[in-house]
Amino acid sequence: MAANSPFMNMDNVNHSSTVTAATWPELQVPNFKSFAPSLPISQALVVPSSSPFSPTGTKPKAFDFSFQVLEQPPPPPALPTNMVSIEQPAWDFSDSVKQQPEFNNSGAQYHQTSQYVNNRKVEDGYNWRKYGQKQVKGSENPRSYYKCTYPNCPTKKKVERSLDGQITEIVYKGSHNHPKPQSTRGSIEEDEFDQASPISNTNGDDINEMNLIPKDGENENEGIIGSGSKAVKSRELSCKQIVISTFSMMVIDGGNMGRKSYYKCTMIGCPVRKHVERASHDLQAVITTYEGKHNHDVPAARGSGYTMNRPTSTATANNVNAPMAMPTRPSAVQSKPFNIIYTNSGSTWEMPQHNNGGFGLSRLSKPIGSYMSQTQFSDTVFAKDEPRDDSFLDGFLS
DNA sequence: GAAATTTGACCTCTC
DNA sequence: TGAGAGGTCAAATTT
Ligand SMILES: [Zn+2]
Numbered sequence: 001m002a003a004n005s006p007f008m009n010m011d012n013v014n015h016s017s018t019v020t021a022a023t024w025p026e027l028q029v030p031n032f033k034s035f036a037p038s039l040p041i042s043q044a045l046v047v048p049s050s051s052p053f054s055p056t057g058t059k060p061k062a063f064d065f066s067f068q069v070l071e072q073p074p075p076p077p078a079l080p081t082n083m084v085s086i087e088q089p090a091w092d093f094s095d096s097v098k099q100q101p102e103f104n105n106s107g108a109q110y111h112q113t114s115q116y117v118n119n120r121k122v123e124d125g126y127n128w129r130k131y132g133q134k135q136v137k138g139s140e141n142p143r144s145y146y147k148c149t150y151p152n153c154p155t156k157k158k159v160e161r162s163l164d165g166q167i168t169e170i171v172y173k174g175s176h177n178h179p180k181p182q183s184t185r186g187s188i189e190e191d192e193f194d195q196a197s198p199i200s201n202t203n204g205d206d207i208n209e210m211n212l213i214p215k216d217g218e219n220e221n222e223g224i225i226g227s228g229s230k231a232v233k234s235r236e237l238s239c240k241q242i243v244i245s246t247f248s249m250m251v252i253d254g255g256n257m258g259r260k261s262y263y264k265c266t267m268i269g270c271p272v273r274k275h276v277e278r279a280s281h282d283l284q285a286v287i288t289t290y291e292g293k294h295n296h297d298v299p300a301a302r303g304s305g306y307t308m309n310r311p312t313s314t315a316t317a318n319n320v321n322a323p324m325a326m327p328t329r330p331s332a333v334q335s336k337p338f339n340i341i342y343t344n345s346g347s348t349w350e351m352p353q354h355n356n357g358g359f360g361l362s363r364l365s366k367p368i369g370s371y372m373s374q375t376q377f378s379d380t381v382f383a384k385d386e387p388r389d390d391s392f393l394d395g396f397l398s
Numbered sequence: 399g400a401a402a403t404t405t406g407a408c409c410t411c412t413c
Numbered sequence: 414t415g416a417g418a419g420g421t422c423a424a425a426t427t428t
Binding site for chain 1: 417418419420421422423
Binding site for chain 2: 149
């Protein structure tokens with residue numbers, strides 16, 4: 001079909017965003033019509049930010065990586081723009097990482113908290129048309145596929161909803177090649193979303209209009225990180241480009257923010273790093289950004305990983321087929337995670353929504369570091385990054 | 399009647 | 414090479 005090509009191309013042209021959503025308890029996600037579920041932001045869902053699990057297939061792998069907080073380097077300087085795209089140096093995520101599920105650390109990942117304002121769902125401002133639905137293995141949640149209805153716009157998104165209709169994950173793929181359509185619904189959606197979404201810069205410009213186009217069209221944009229029973233991604237990213245969305249400015253506004261915790265995988269030679277900060281739009285939410293990709297296998301659980309948090313019997317209802325993929329899926333608990341991962345070609349942006357509940361993470365009372373140590377959904381050990389992380393980051397941002 | 403959704407079939411990719 | 418899974422198509426159905 002003709003319609004096919006344009007969408008196929010988008011992989012190389014646009015960025016794809018993956019949003020691992022959480023479920024919104026009371027906000028029944030309506031059946032999307034023209035407007036697919038955008039990025040609702042529920043407030044309180046605390047979830048392991050990126051819990052890349054790969055329940056799929058014959059080898060379910062839980063690969064969340066735990067981190068260890070050591071110190072807190074000063075946050076990188078705010079940038080004039082929200083995003084910066086740069087060539088990625090040379091993380092080698094080749095074969096050694098193959099077994100690792102789809103956790104694409106490549107590139108920057110952004111976590112965003114979805115939010116509801118006054119119980120109203122926050123839309124992303126675009127119109128979507130559903131073109132398919134599939135039952136994903138390892139998850140009882142059906143996945144719906146949406147395309148942007150704008151002519152020739154290659155943007156798509158996948159939405160997974162739990163049985164009770166709550167969105168558990170949203171994955172954006174591609175970027176819009178047009179401005180947001182005029183809203184006729186009179187909702188607060190777009191505006192709200194703009195504010196909350198890292199996809200928009202301070203000028204209100206759509207992220208899509210920014211320089212997110214990869215320099216080489218070879219990159220597959222997918223990289224996804226599921227927050228729930230499902231895992232993530234499926235194809236290795238050859239990311240040669242990293243797109244960094246700097247929330248620095250927004251973070252600064254946050255009052256007691258401005259503090260980020262930097263972590264790096266303690267596995268020798270592993271380039272993966274991540275930094276955690278509070279979301280600007282939701283001080284209670286935590287934004288975790290991963291950089292790099294683990295080049296090693298998931299170390300043996302330390303006894304506090306998923307297994308421990310894994311809900312038993314009932315909670316498991318969600319993942320009958322994916323035992324390993326049970327990062328204590330929030331759905332099993334009360335609140336569910338809502339991770340938003342924007343993946344550009346060659347880069348993945350993960351935006352997990354952290355809320356209270358679930359992992360017992362206290363958004364308010366616990367510093368980011370605590371969040372990490374408490375969650376421990378990963379088996380990979382991370383140590384707080386050293387000071388030079390700043391330069392590391394600066395490198396990206398400059 | 400038009401547009402959107404549903405849903406089974408088909409295609410592609412990975413293991 | 415074949416099986417399984419994810420993604421997409423497109424006819425049928427619904428709104
Ligand atoms: Zn679009």
